[in-house]
Amino acid sequence: MDYSLAALKLLCGQLKEARETPSQSAMTIGGILFQRAWLQGILVSVSDEGRFVLDDGTGTISLSISNDFRLVEWKTGMYVMVVGGYFVSTSEPPLIKVHKIVDLSQFPDREAMWYLEVIEAYKLFYQPLFD
Numbered sequence: 822m823d824y825s826l827a828a829l830k831l832l833c834g835q836l837k838e839a840r841e842t843p844s845q846s847a848m849t850i851g852g853i854l855f856q857r858a859w860l861q862g863i864l865v866s867v868s869d870e871g872r873f874v875l876d877d878g879t880g881t882i883s884l885s886i887s888n889d890f891r892l893v894e895w896k897t898g899m900y901v902m903v904v905g906g907y908f909v910s911t912s913e914p915p916l917i918k919v920h921k922i923v924d925l926s927q928f929p930d931r932e933a934m935w936y937l938e939v940i941e942a943y944k945l946f947y948q949p950l951f952d
Contacts, residue, residue, distance in 0.1 A: 839907065858905065858917060859902070861902045883913075901923060
């Protein structure tokens with residue numbers, strides 16, 4: 822994992838536009854290289870095997886949770902922030918291998934603020950690369 826590449830603040834719907842680069846070590850959206858995605862949304866599926874599904878209102882994404890995070894009791898309906906590597910396989914749906922997950926359920930304004938954060942990041946950092 823190349824940590825010099827920033828984790829992009831994205832919506833699940835935007836991940837559908839991600840494409841593999843020739844090096845296979847990074848993904849690209851509109852010419853922006855990334856390996857990690859930063860997402861927020863509601864857990865709509867939680868399993869004991871560490872496979873979750875996150876829904877942010879624009880789409881869903883599968884999450885793979887390591888054993889370190891299984892010590893917390895994750896429940897459907899929780900609003901969470903996740904950061905992790907984005908992986909695409911021909912045999913499975915796209916997946917975020919989570920290396921950070923935080924329960925934000927106790928902060929009800931976080932969901933509304935998240936959309937504004939993604940828009941702000943796009944306008945400040947990503948849009949100039951598209952223009």
